[in-house]
Amino acid sequence: TVAKAQTNPAMLARISGLFGAFLIFILPCLPAQTGQAQGSSERKNKTATQQASRASSASSKAAVERAYQQGIAAIQSGDLGSAREQFENVVKLSPQNPEGHNLLGWVLYSQGQVDPAISHFRTALQLKPKFPQALDNLANALAQKGDLDEAERLAEEGDLGNTAKR
Numbered sequence: 001t002v003a004k005a006q007t008n009p010a011m012l013a014r015i016s017g018l019f020g021a022f023l024i025f026i027l028p029c030l031p032a033q034t035g036q037a038q039g040s041s042e043r044k045n046k047t048a049t050q051q052a053s054r055a056s057s058a059s060s061k062a063a064v065e066r067a068y069q070q071g072i073a074a075i076q077s078g079d080l081g082s083a084r085e086q087f088e089n090v091v092k093l094s095p096q097n098p099e100g101h102n103l104l105g106w107v108l109y110s111q112g113q114v115d116p117a118i119s120h121f122r123t124a125l126q127l128k129p130k131f132p133q134a135l136d137n138l139a140n141a142l143a144q145k146g147d148l149d150e151a152e153r154l155a156e157e158g159d160l161g162n163t164a165k166r
Contacts, residue, residue, distance in 0.1 A: 064094045071103060083107045091120075098128035102137060109141050117141050132158045 071086030084107045090100035105120030121138035124131055135158030143151035 098124040102134040114141050
């Protein structure tokens with residue numbers, strides 16, 4: 001048919017007309033279909049990204065939990081160096097984790113590093129106000145530094161929190 005159209009101008013006009021009509025009819029639909037295909041592709045990409053994010057989040061939570069448990073085990077075995085590494089990892093992976101900051105502070109305090117310990121106790125209390133263990137730990141660290149007024153205030157606040165839970 002194409003060979004005949006090339007030699008027959010009437011046939012060429014007819015094919016061109018049909019092609020033109022095809023383009024006029026189909027082209028307006030193409031952007032919508034392309035948009036739908038892109039939307040579908042974008043939805044698939046978004047879903048895949050969300051699934052990857054959830055998997056990463058679950059993996060990250062598992063890593064935090066593993067480091068936390070290893071830190072506790074290290075404290076129980078008296079290995080403060082290992083406990084410090086594990087709680088530093090907890091805080092790095094989960095900076096909004098008040099328990100991680102409190103326990104890292106406790107390890108640092110136990111190692112004689114009072115100022116960094118105070119910083120972690122304060123961070124724990126910013127993340128979880130009225131956190132009894134962090135209040136007690138901060139009070140002890142401040143008392144060691146000689147800030148007895150704030151230490152006493154915090155100790156009373158911690159005792160009130162512990163009494164309220166009983």
